[in-house]
Amino acid sequence: MKAVIVYQTTHGNNREIARHLGRALRAIGHEAECHNVHDILPEEAKGADLYIFSSPTHIGRPPRKIRSFLKSLARVQRDGDYALVATRMPDGKDDRPLRTTEMMKRALSKGQLRHRGSLEIGCMGLSGPLEEGWEKKLESFLASVLAGID
Numbered sequence: 001m002k003a004v005i006v007y008q009t010t011h012g013n014n015r016e017i018a019r020h021l022g023r024a025l026r027a028i029g030h031e032a033e034c035h036n037v038h039d040i041l042p043e044e045a046k047g048a049d050l051y052i053f054s055s056p057t058h059i060g061r062p063p064r065k066i067r068s069f070l071k072s073l074a075r076v077q078r079d080g081d082y083a084l085v086a087t088r089m090p091d092g093k094d095d096r097p098l099r100t101t102e103m104m105k106r107a108l109s110k111g112q113l114r115h116r117g118s119l120e121i122g123c124m125g126l127s128g129p130l131e132e133g134w135e136k137k138l139e140s141f142l143a144s145v146l147a148g149i150d
């Protein structure tokens with residue numbers, strides 16, 4: 001399977017997540033590429049079997065850049081599966097409703113990509129670190145995403 005992982009990041013945490021996913025996929029024999037959303041056009045991301053999008057939460061939602069990337073990708077990529085990862089401050093530090101994965105899903109909803117799961121990972125401060133045990137959490141999420149793909 002060919003996987004394309006696209007992330008947005010301000011402080012590097014989503015890049016770490018994307019790279020960890022890439023390594024985990026390659027370790028079980030898949031092809032996996034990681035791209036910063038600022039370095040790839042939707043047309044260039046075409047042709048994957050699985051997409052994973054990883055985004056920070058900014059003011060309760062995904063940043064504009066990744067939302068517009070997802071909208072455009074949904075127009076050019078007609079088939080495939082996708083999963084979403086969002087980082088956020090831990091519960092209690094921000095009581096605004098979190099709409100990050102929901103809005104990413106909505107940005108993709110005009111296309112035909114199939115949603116295979118969403119995961120939130122806590123970020124202990126604005127710039128990190130990620131919550132303890134995030135690697136294991138991500139690996140079991142990835143296993144459940146892969147198990148759901150025919």
Ligand SMILES: Cc1cc2nc3c(=O)[nH]c(=O)nc-3n(C[C@H](O)[C@H](O)[C@H](O)COP(=O)(O)O)c2cc1C
Nearest residue numbers: 009010011012013014056058059060087088089126
């Ligand atoms: C401008 C800005 C707004 C943010 N707003 C929120 C927010 O509304 N809710 C939240 O949980 N975290 C918020 N955060 C914290 C981010 O979730 C955290 O910085 C991010 O997950 C770290 O990921 P990154 O290193 O990949 O950028 C905000 C961070 C920035 C820089």
